Amino acid sequence: MIRYLGDQLARLGHTGLRAIAHIGRAHLLLIGILGGTPSMLVRPRLLILQLYNAGVLSLLIILVSGLFVGMVLGLQGHYVLSQFGASESLGVMVSASLVRELGPVVTALLVAGRAGSALTAEIGLMKATEQLSGLEMMAVDPVKRILTPRFYGGLLSMPLLAALFSAVGVLGGYFVGVGLLGVDAGAFWSQMQAKIDFEEDLVNGVIKSLVFGVVVTWIALYQGYDATPTSAGVSRATTRTVVHSALAVLGLDFVLTALMFGD
Amino acid sequence: MAKMRTVEILVGAFMAAGFVALFFLAMMVSNLSAAxxxxxxxxxxxxxxxxxxxxxxxxxxxxxxxxRVESIHYDQDTYQALVTLRIEPAYDRIPLDTFANIYTSGLLGEQYIGLDPGGDPDFLRDGDQIEHTQSALVLEQMIGRFLFSKAEEGSE
Incomplete structure (x- = not known):
């Protein structure tokens, strides 16, 4: 009986220590990535390639989902607001929910699924095929050469993608609200401009998406760099990237919202 | 490096589109243009x-x-609310004896301050105080007053 309890305690301790070791390695990796910033600025081409991978290649999914999310918000918002005779406030509802919440959060989830998983698989495979060790053999630091440009590529793409998502979404809400449902166009824009504040809504939304950009690319890079160098290990790391990023984004979103808007 | 050049052009277009979207949100969606x-x-x-x-x-x-209303404080000495209004510089000819009322936009809308101009030849300047004010209409007080007057009618 005592022996069984001891085994269970040992297992709990082992899990706890492993989790702490994970967190520690992730932070060491982040410090290494940030330390590579100067050497990346010397070669801006590497960053441009990663902006292409994380930003340009995510454009299609971001623009299409932004448009449809905005259109759905227009339809649903009109249904609720028209019951109170306040369908002119549709613009406020669509833009507030997009700029404050849906823009940063949905963009982060989509980028985690499209770009984050690709990052993990790429780096995991580099590790499995010993390309990272090969770089080290040539006295090239793989963290600085491979990870740092990818980190900044994801970090810088995120707010731009979120802004595109929100802008296209507002236009989608405009098409549905004004074009289909007959809300007055002047009231749609003027109420929006009266209620949406530049600093409180827009700047906070950009801060949110910057935080999400850091978190999503960090998780993706760490999972790839820490993956077991087998095909099964890489596939598990890719899954973990998507799951952990989604959980981190949604959890952090609550904390950030409570800090920014919860007064 | 023809391929690198297309990548560079596409990244440039992406970043330009992102900044245009931010600009669109700032100008069309938020109140920055009117700020x-x-x-x-x-x-x-x-x-x-x-x-x-x-x-x-x-x-x-x-x-x-x-x-816009800039700040609202409670004055312990007079038991009144001290409201600071920030008036845009273009509107610099508001008479000194202007009347400030608190109105409600629509039946359930938000409350705002409406200024009714007086006839004084001097104009309000920075730091001045508006003397004539009228409080907000509180619905409960109005209903109470209405019921009170009805009851008085009934007793006569």
Whole structure:
């Protein structure tokens, strides 16, 4: 009986220590990535390639989902607001929910699924095929050469993608609200401009998406760099990237919202 | 490096589109284009009851927005609310004896301050105080007064 309890305690301790070791390695990796910033600025081409991978290649999914999310918000918002005779406030509802919440959060989830998983698989495979060790053999630091440009590529793409998502979404809400449902166009824009504040809504939304950009690319890079160098290990790391990023984004979103808007 | 050049062009287009989207959100969606609170002049007004007036509520004259409520404090000495209004610098000819009322936009809308101009030849300047004010209409008080007068009618 005592022996069984001891085994269970040992297992709990082992899990706890492993989790702490994970967190520690992730932070060491982040410090290494940030330390590579100067050497990346010397070669801006590497960053441009990663902006292409994380930003340009995510454009299609971001623009299409932004448009449809905005259109759905227009339809649903009109249904609720028209019951109170306040369908002119549709613009406020669509833009507030997009700029404050849906823009940063949905963009982060989509980028985690499209770009984050690709990052993990790429780096995991580099590790499995010993390309990272090969770089080290040539006295090239793989963290600085491979990870740092990818980190900044994801970090810088995120707010731009979120802004595109929100802008296209507002236009989608405009098409549905004004074009289909007959809300007055002047009231749609003027109420929006009266209620949406530049600093409180827009700047906070950009801060949110910057935080999400850091978190999503960090998780993706760490999972790839820490993956077991087998095909099964890489596939598990890719899954973990998507799951952990989604959980981190949604959890952090609550904390950030409570800090920014919860007064 | 023909391929690198297309990549560079595409990244440039992506970043330009992102900044255009941010600019669109700032100008069309948010109130940045109409924002000029930091400049302009401040006048104060005392109200017995401000209802649900909030900081940043509009201040309007003849229905046109001329400024915003900058701060609301409670004055312990006079038991009144001290409201600071920030008026845009373009509107610098508001008479000294202007009347400040708290109105409600629509039946359930938000409350705002409406200025009714007086006839004084001198104009309000930075730091002045509006003397004539009227408190917000509180619905419960109105209903109470109405019931009270009805009851008085009945007893006669």
């Amino acid at each position: 000029s609170y930091s400049n302009g002049y401040a006048v104060t007004a005392r109200f017995d009851n401000i209802g649900s007036l909030k900081v940043r509520s509009p201040v309007s004259m003849a229905g046109v927005r001329v400024g």
